[in-house]
Amino acid sequence: MIFLTRRATFSASHYYWNDGWTAEKNEQVFGRCSNRNGHGHNYTLEITVAGEPDPVTGFVVDLKWLKDVIEQEVLASWDHRHLNLEVPEFAKAIPTTENIAIAAWKRLDGPISRAAGARLNRVRVYETPEIFAEYRGQA
Amino acid sequence: MRASFGRRYLFSASHRLHTDALSVDENRAAFGKCNNPHGHGHNYVVEVLVGGEVDPETGMVVNLTVVDDAVRTRVLERFDHTHLNLDPMFVNRVPTTENLCRTIFQLLDGAFVPAKLECVRVEETENNFFECYG
Numbered sequence: 001m002i003f004l005t006r007r008a009t010f011s012a013s014h015y016y017w018n019d020g021w022t023a024e025k026n027e028q029v030f031g032r033c034s035n036r037n038g039h040g041h042n043y044t045l046e047i048t049v050a051g052e053p054d055p056v057t058g059f060v061v062d063l064k065w066l067k068d069v070i071e072q073e074v075l076a077s078w079d080h081r082h083l084n085l086e087v088p089e090f091a092k093a094i095p096t097t098e099n100i101a102i103a104a105w106k107r108l109d110g111p112i113s114r115a116a117g118a119r120l121n122r123v124r125v126y127e128t129p130e131i132f133a134e135y136r137g138q139a
Numbered sequence: 140m141r142a143s144f145g146r147r148y149l150f151s152a153s154h155r156l157h158t159d160a161l162s163v164d165e166n167r168a169a170f171g172k173c174n175n176p177h178g179h180g181h182n183y184v185v186e187v188l189v190g191g192e193v194d195p196e197t198g199m200v201v202n203l204t205v206v207d208d209a210v211r212t213r214v215l216e217r218f219d220h221t222h223l224n225l226d227p228m229f230v231n232r233v234p235t236t237e238n239l240c241r242t243i244f245q246l247l248d249g250a251f252v253p254a255k256l257e258c259v260r261v262e263e264t265e266n267n268f269f270e271c272y273g
Contacts, residue, residue, distance in 0.1 A: 094198035
């Protein structure tokens with residue numbers, strides 16, 4: 001089994017807010033991330049695909065194809081957007097790094113798994129170089 | 140829904156790879172220039188990965204302030220700008236980055252309940268890293 005990872009970047013804004021809480025509790029739990037004007041990040045996605053290399057091409061998946069899938073399924077909807085206001089997954093779920101990793105997985109799992117011989121293994125999302133979340137599907 | 144949260148930290152420390160169980164020549168053969176008598180230093184990167192259920196109220200596995208506080212009090216304040224060989228953890232163990240990685244896992248294990256420490260990764264240089272899964 002070979003694990004192949006492709007990186008992609010997007011830039012977006014967000015804020016953390018739970019409508020079920022008071023403003024004070026939101027500020028207490030989420031700190032500066034609760035500022036309702038939002039703030040932005042340069043996010044890095046690391047998409048890991050697992051499979052056996054094709055005996056003819058030596059590829060687990062074609063990297064250009066993987067790039068296009070990430071572009072169409074994720075970046076086209078998220079890049080240069082306000083995640084809370086413009087991305088349907090975050091109309092209710094708070095766009096934490098954890099939830100962004102899960103949402104990216106849900107967008108990519110179907111298209112990648114339908115490709116012969118490969119399956120999505122891991123999605124890692126860096127919010128900053130020091131902060132990341134990863135999701136490996138429902139174990 | 141389970142996910143994992145990771146965060147990277149930096150500290151600087153010195154160490155010397157040496158064991159009294161080996162002769163001078165054997166130490167030199169095993170550890171090379173890392174055995175030089177007065178030690179040397181690194182900027183270590185510690186990457187902490189915490190896994191658990193994503194809290195439906197917060198969208199978080201663990202609040203990063205909890206991770207920051209635990210890493211600061213249990214690891215960074217202990218090791219930053221110190222000589223690792225003088226730490227009680229390394230009195231009888233060579234402070235290789237393998238052993239340092241396992242030590243940091245032990246120091247952080249249990250600090251994120253109900254989330255769980257999944258992995259500690261320590262980068263000694265840009266080209267060397269070590270991972271411990273407990």
